[in-house]
Amino acid sequence: KNQVEQSPQSLIILEGKNCTLQCNYTVSPFSNLRWYKQDTGRGPVSLTIMTFSENTKSNGRYTATLDADTKQSSLHITASQLSDSASYICVVSANTGNQFYFGTGTSLTVIP
Amino acid sequence: DAGVIQSPRHEVTEMGQEVTLRCKPISGHDYLFWYRQTMMRGLELLIYFNNNVPIDDSGMPEDRFSAKMPNASFSTLKIQPSEPRDSAVYFCASSEGGPGANVLTFGAGSRLTVL
Numbered sequence: 001k002n003q004v005e006q007s008p009q010s011l012i013i014l015e016g017k018n019c020t021l022q023c024n025y026t027v028s029p030f031s032n033l034r035w036y037k038q039d040t041g042r043g044p045v046s047l048t049i050m051t052f053s054e055n056t057k058s059n060g061r062y063t064a065t066l067d068a069d070t071k072q073s074s075l076h077i078t079a080s081q082l083s084d085s086a087s088y089i090c091v092v093s094a095n096t097g098n099q100f101y102f103g104t105g106t107s108l109t110v111i112p
Numbered sequence: 113d114a115g116v117i118q119s120p121r122h123e124v125t126e127m128g129q130e131v132t133l134r135c136k137p138i139s140g141h142d143y144l145f146w147y148r149q150t151m152m153r154g155l156e157l158l159i160y161f162n163n164n165v166p167i168d169d170s171g172m173p174e175d176r177f178s179a180k181m182p183n184a185s186f187s188t189l190k191i192q193p194s195e196p197r198d199s200a201v202y203f204c205a206s207s208e209g210g211p212g213a214n215v216l217t218f219g220a221g222s223r224l225t226v227l
Contacts, residue, residue, distance in 0.1 A: 034215070043116075043203055043218030044155075089155070091216070099168070100145075100216060104154035 002027040004092050006103035013110055017080055021106045023073040023090030035064050035075045036089040038105070044089055047075070080110045116219035118204050124225045130192040133222045135204030136185055145216070146179055146189050147203040155203070161187065194226045 004025045013019050025033070032051045036044035048057045048064040050073070057064050061084075063076045077084055090103040117136040125131055137144045145160040159169040164181045172179070176195070181187040191198055205218045 036218075041221075043205075043220050045218070046215045049215060099157065102155040102157075 004103040010107040021075045025092045027092040029095040031093045031095045034091040038087040118219035128193045133189040135187045137206030141206035143207045145205045149201045196226045
C-alpha cells in the first residue's frame with residue numbers, strides 16, 4: 001500500500017534554531033518527492049521537488065535530502081524565523097497511476 | 113498568471129443545502145485536482161481531470177458529490193445535499209504533465225462550514 005508518514009506531528013522551536021522534519025514513504029514505483037509549506041488559511045506552496053537521482057536540494061534556508069534506498073526524506077530548516085511557522089507536507093508521486101500521496105504534515109511553530 | 117483561483121473563499125450553509133465550489137486552473141495546465149483537507153485526515157484526493165476529462169473519481173465520498181470541468185479554464189465541485197461532516201477546506205490544484213513531471217500548484221482553498 002502506498003503511504004507517506006511524517007514525523008514529528010508537531011514541533012515548537014525557538015527563533016534562530018535549526019530543525020529537521022522527517023518523511024518516510026512506501027510509494028512505488030517512485031517518481032519524485034516534494035515538500036510543501038502551508039501557511040494557516042492558505043493552500044500549500046512548493047518548497048522543493050526531488051527525483052530519484054537527487055540526494056540534496058536547497059531552497060534558501062530549506063534543505064531537503066532524499067535517500068531512495070531507505071525511502072526516507074528530511075527537510076532541514078536553518079536559522080528558523082517566525083515566518084517559518086506553518087504546516088510542512090511531504091508529497092510523493094509514483095510513476096504509475098497519476099497520483100500524489102500526501103503525508104499528514106508536521107506543524108511547526110517558531111516562537112520568539 | 114494569477115495562479116489557481118478558487119471561489120468562494122468561505123461558505124457557511126445549512127445542512128441539506130446545495131454547495132458549489134469553483135476553480136480556475138493555471139492556463140496551460142492539463143491536469144486539475146480537487147482535494148479535501150481536514151484536521152483528522154489531512155489532504156485527500158477527491159477527483160482529478162486530464163484535458164477536462166475525469167480520470168479518477170474514486171476519492172469522491174458518495175453520490176452527493178459531483179465534479180465537472182466543462183472547459184480547460186473552469187471546474188466545479190458540487191455537494192447536494194450538504195451535511196455537517198462535509199465541513200472542510202476544499203482545494204483545487206493544477207499541474208502540467210501530471211505527477212511525474214511538474215509542481216502541483218494549489219489554490220487558496222474554499223473553507224466550507226455546514227451547520
